[in-house]
Amino acid sequence: MQDMLRRYGPGLTLLMCLLVAFWLIMLVIVPNITLFEQSFRPYLPVTEIGGPRDTYSLGNYMKVFDGRVEKSILGFSYTIPVHVYTFLLTIFYSMVVTVLCFLMAYPLAYYMAKIVNPRSLPTLILLLFIPLWVSEVLRAFAWWIILAFKGPLNALLQAVGLIEDPIRWTNMGYTGVVIGLIYTYVLFMLFPVYNAIQSLDTNQIEAAEDLGAPWWKIHWRIVLPHAKPGIASGSVMVFMLSAGSLLVPSILGSTTSQWFTQTIDQWFKDALDWNTASAYAFLLLLLCTLIVTLAMWLFRVKLSDIAK
Amino acid sequence: MSAGIDLENVCCDFGTFRAVDNANVSIRPGEFFSFLGPSGCGKTTILRMVSGFIEPTEGTIRIGGKDVKGTRPNQRPTALIFQNLALFPLMPIWENISFGLEVRGVDKATRRKKAEELLKLVDLPGAADKMVSQLSGGQKQRVAIARALAVEPQVMLLDEPLSALDLKLRQHMRAELRAIQQRTGVTFIYITHDQGEALAMSDRVGVMSQGRIQQIADPREIYNNPVNGFVAGFVGENNIFEGQVQQAAGGMASFVTPHGTFRARLGDLGGKAGKLYVRPEHTVLSSTPATENSVPVTIGDISFEGSFIAIHATTETGAALTSEIRNDGSATVPERGARMFMSFDPARAAILPDANVRG
Numbered sequence: 001m002q003d004m005l006r007r008y009g010p011g012l013t014l015l016m017c018l019l020v021a022f023w024l025i026m027l028v029i030v031p032n033i034t035l036f037e038q039s040f041r042p043y044l045p046v047t048e049i050g051g052p053r054d055t056y057s058l059g060n061y062m063k064v065f066d067g068r069v070e071k072s073i074l075g076f077s078y079t080i081p082v083h084v085y086t087f088l089l090t091i092f093y094s095m096v097v098t099v100l101c102f103l104m105a106y107p108l109a110y111y112m113a114k115i116v117n118p119r120s121l122p123t124l125i126l127l128l129f130i131p132l133w134v135s136e137v138l139r140a141f142a143w144w145i146i147l148a149f150k151g152p153l154n155a156l157l158q159a160v161g162l163i164e165d166p167i168r169w170t171n172m173g174y175t176g177v178v179i180g181l182i183y184t185y186v187l188f189m190l191f192p193v194y195n196a197i198q199s200l201d202t203n204q205i206e207a208a209e210d211l212g213a214p215w216w217k218i219h220w221r222i223v224l225p226h227a228k229p230g231i232a233s234g235s236v237m238v239f240m241l242s243a244g245s246l247l248v249p250s251i252l253g254s255t256t257s258q259w260f261t262q263t264i265d266q267w268f269k270d271a272l273d274w275n276t277a278s279a280y281a282f283l284l285l286l287l288c289t290l291i292v293t294l295a296m297w298l299f300r301v302k303l304s305d306i307a308k
Numbered sequence: 309m310s311a312g313i314d315l316e317n318v319c320c321d322f323g324t325f326r327a328v329d330n331a332n333v334s335i336r337p338g339e340f341f342s343f344l345g346p347s348g349c350g351k352t353t354i355l356r357m358v359s360g361f362i363e364p365t366e367g368t369i370r371i372g373g374k375d376v377k378g379t380r381p382n383q384r385p386t387a388l389i390f391q392n393l394a395l396f397p398l399m400p401i402w403e404n405i406s407f408g409l410e411v412r413g414v415d416k417a418t419r420r421k422k423a424e425e426l427l428k429l430v431d432l433p434g435a436a437d438k439m440v441s442q443l444s445g446g447q448k449q450r451v452a453i454a455r456a457l458a459v460e461p462q463v464m465l466l467d468e469p470l471s472a473l474d475l476k477l478r479q480h481m482r483a484e485l486r487a488i489q490q491r492t493g494v495t496f497i498y499i500t501h502d503q504g505e506a507l508a509m510s511d512r513v514g515v516m517s518q519g520r521i522q523q524i525a526d527p528r529e530i531y532n533n534p535v536n537g538f539v540a541g542f543v544g545e546n547n548i549f550e551g552q553v554q555q556a557a558g559g560m561a562s563f564v565t566p567h568g569t570f571r572a573r574l575g576d577l578g579g580k581a582g583k584l585y586v587r588p589e590h591t592v593l594s595s596t597p598a599t600e601n602s603v604p605v606t607i608g609d610i611s612f613e614g615s616f617i618a619i620h621a622t623t624e625t626g627a628a629l630t631s632e633i634r635n636d637g638s639a640t641v642p643e644r645g646a647r648m649f650m651s652f653d654p655a656r657a658a659i660l661p662d663a664n665v666r667g
Contacts, residue, residue: 203394210359211408211459212382221407225398 039278060279083263087284090260091291093174094242097181101189101238102231104182109194110223114202128187136184140251143180144170147252176252177259181242188241189234196230197223229305236292236306243288260284310495311372311385311462312337313358318367320353327353329519329666331367335497335512337462340489342498342506345516346542351499354516355465358497359388372462382411387456388465392472393448395440401427401451402436408459426454430488446477453488463495470505482509503543507531515539518665535575538663540585547591547629549584553577553659563659567623570601572657582659588632590656593619593642598651605629607646617641621650 004013040056048054064083071080112124131139146153147169154166170176200223208218224231249259264284267277296303313335320328328350335341343351356362357369360381369376376384387408396404403410405426406419414422420436427433430450440448449469456464466485470478486509489496500506506513507527514524515538523535534540541548551565553574561574563584572584592598593607605621608628612635619631619642631650633639642648 201392201394203390203392204396206361206381207388207390207394208396208407210361210381210386210388211411211455213407213411214382217411221399221410222396 035274035278036282038275039282041275043273043275060276061283063276064280064283083260083280086258086263087260087287089174089258090243091288093178094181094239097178097185097242098189098235098239100178100182101186102193102235104186105189105193105234106227106231109190109197109227110219112194113197113200114205128190131183132187136247137251139184140180140248143176143183144251147176147179170252171254171256173254174257176254177249177257180248180252181245184245184248185238185241188237189231192230192234192237193227194230196227200226228299228301232296232299232301233306235295239292240288243284310337310493312339312370312495313463313497314368314370314373315354315358316368316370318354318357318364318369320350320357320362321365326519326666328357328364331521333514333521333524335495337372337495338493340486340496340498340509340511342500342510342513343516344500344503344506344513344543346501349516350519351516352467355388355467355497355499358463359386359465360384385462386465387459387461387463389452389456389467389469391467391469393452393469395448395451395455397440399440400436401438401440401443404440404451405454405458407455412459422458423454426458427451429457429491430454431484445473446481449473449481450484453485457488457492457494461494463497464489466496466498468500468502470500471502478505485509507543515542517542517663520664520666522664534585534658534660536663537583537585537660540658540660545588545630545632546585547588549586549627551584553582560654561659566625567603567627570657571654572601572659573655575658575660577659577661580661582661584657584659586652586657588618588630589616589634591629591631591650591652593621593631593633593639593648593650595648597649600651601654601657602649602651603629605648605650607642607644607648610641610644621648 004016008016039060040058041054042057042059044051044054064087065081067082068079069082069085070077071085072078112121116124134142145151148154149166149168153169154163157163158166169179204222204226205218208222213221244261246259246261246265249257249262250265253259253262260280261284264277264280267273267280271277296306313333315331315333318328318331319326331350331354333341343354345351353362357364358371360376360379360383363377371385381388396407399407402420402423405423406414409419409422424433424436427435430453432447432450432454435443435447435451440451443451452469470481470485473481482505485496485498498506498509507530510527512524512526513530515522515530517538523530523539525533530539530543534543537548540546549563549565549567549570551563551570554562554564554569556562556574559574560571563570563572565584570584572586575582593605597604603623605623608620608622610620611618614635616632616634619633621629621631623629629650633641
């Protein structure tokens with residue numbers, strides 16, 4: 001703070017502090033606190049707001065346990081509250097997206113960090129970034145077209161001879177959603193992993209090879225452990241963004257796919273019950289944070305490693 | 309087990325730049341061989357070709373008589389010690405050392421035992437469970453050596469491993485390295501730009517410049533009988549006189565310089581021009597001229613170096629010369645500004661060609 005005052009003078013320092021404070025308070029803290037407060041109050045007609053029935057309770061949160069449906073896994077059938085079911089699938093497929101993003105990003109990150117000629121690296125990074133310049137909506141629609149029944153992907157696969165009849169990609173459960181989410185968020189995995197691998201001393205890779213290690217051993221014992229913080233921060237980002245995405249599941253979802261954010265959206269827009277919607281939103285945030293914390297503990301990653 | 313290494317007409321190009329040009333050397337099993345040269349002379353490239361990280365553009369490399377063309381570093385019986393050591397910071401010391409054994413599928417208990425044995429060999433017992441960051445520079449050095457020895461290589465390749473250490477430790481590690489080499493009998497190939505290191509440790513030294521091996525000989529021969537001006541100038545100090553060979557007979561020649569005509573040993577000039585080289589410690593300063601090889605000089609700066617005293621002087625034409633006298637009281641140190649004669653024994657001076665370079 002002293003340093004800032006000396007460098008920019010009192011006027012500019014005050015302006016910067018005020019802007020940061022405005023961003024933090026008005027755009028982050030106040031909206032969240034408002035929703036948080038609302039989530040404990042019942043959904044009431046306007047005239048009754050502030051009346052005797054307007055009391056705090058966990059009622060909105062308990063609504064996730066309403067409405068049981070019958071499902072079966074491996075011939076074993078059970079009943080489960082429909083929103084819990086949606087939530088579990090959302091978490092599961094977000095994890096699938098995270099793992100697939102990692103599997104795609106890791107080889108590319110390694111290639112970029114250690115193999116490619118440094119002179120062609122800027123071009124490569126630019127090529128990766130160009131899709132980000134297009135809006136998320138357009139990119140989701142682009143995939144909707146690619147995956148269409150008579151779209152280019154089916155045409156290509158048929159031309160190559162891998163499939164005989166076209167496949168209904170966007171009507172196969174969560175397939176479309178997973179593909180869309182990977183495409184949208186894979187770069188959030190790629191860059192942290194790339195940064196982590198890039199900071200690894202190439203001599204260590206060579207030393208391992210010189211000591212007789214085959215390529216997979218070098219990755220398993222040297223590169224992956226070194227890149228762990230990067231992988232963790234990429235995974236947290238991809239997981240959180242996927243679980244919180246509304247656009248991709250809305251556009252690329254099938255009749256049998258339901259994302260938890262869509263449920264929240266329905267409470268907001270269809271039921272106009274903002275209180276329950278808020279409760280669901282906080283539930284998602286809380287449980288996702290819990291899952292991330294658990295995963296970090298499981299993989300022995302510290303928060304300070306990720307923040308680097 | 310140790311193996312010899314033969315380089316036959318080995319060349320290595322990076323694009324249009326020739327890093328190593330026609331290297332021929334035969335390193336004997338169990339030998340401590342150093343490549344000595346300034347940075348960029350191609351010595352590290354040779355090391356990386358032997359370890360397998362670079363393929364030679366031309367020529368053959370044999371390890372233990374076998375052509376190693378096309379084999380990866382992990383298939384060669386060599387172990388490389390990197391300049392920055394490249395220890396694995398996320399593994400404890402014993403895992404670092406036994407990494408090569410882990411790769412070979414040795415079970416954990418045996419690995420641990422072997423690591424502890426090696427730690428004893430490099431004089432670092434009890435460090436097995438420490439992390440790399442807890443060790444000092446010299447200790448890391450020892451771990452790197454132990455890690456390389458663990459795979460029982462036939463050849464150890466060392467890429468300036470002592471350059472990061474301070475002077476005292478470096479001198480200590482020199483002796484240590486030499487002792488480890490003799491204890492294990494493994495062939496050591498050592499890369500350095502430090503002539504002191506190369507001369508003190510090696511059985512033989514290969515001096516390199518601009519991709520070419522200039523001279524291969526034992527340390528004394530390198531110092532006493534350099535084959536050309538580069539070797540003479542890079543290894544130790546020299547006074548250099550420019551001039552022309554006039555009469556040559558029986559290995560000696562007269563050499564005409566602006567400072568007079570000198571007699572000196574005649575090196576293999578190969579038809580090229582040469583210069584006369586004489587080491588500062590082989591010159592004598594006196595108040596009267598000697599019978600031959602005497603130059604009148606004016607004494608300039610006198611610098612006290614501990615074991616010897618360096619006396620800088622200038623000739624009448626302004627050329628700078630240096631003489632060294634031992635700090636044992638046997639000679640009086642001249643005064644600054646005194647006019648004296650610098651003379652040298654013809655047998656201790658040599659007329660040599662310039663460095664052996666391309667083109």
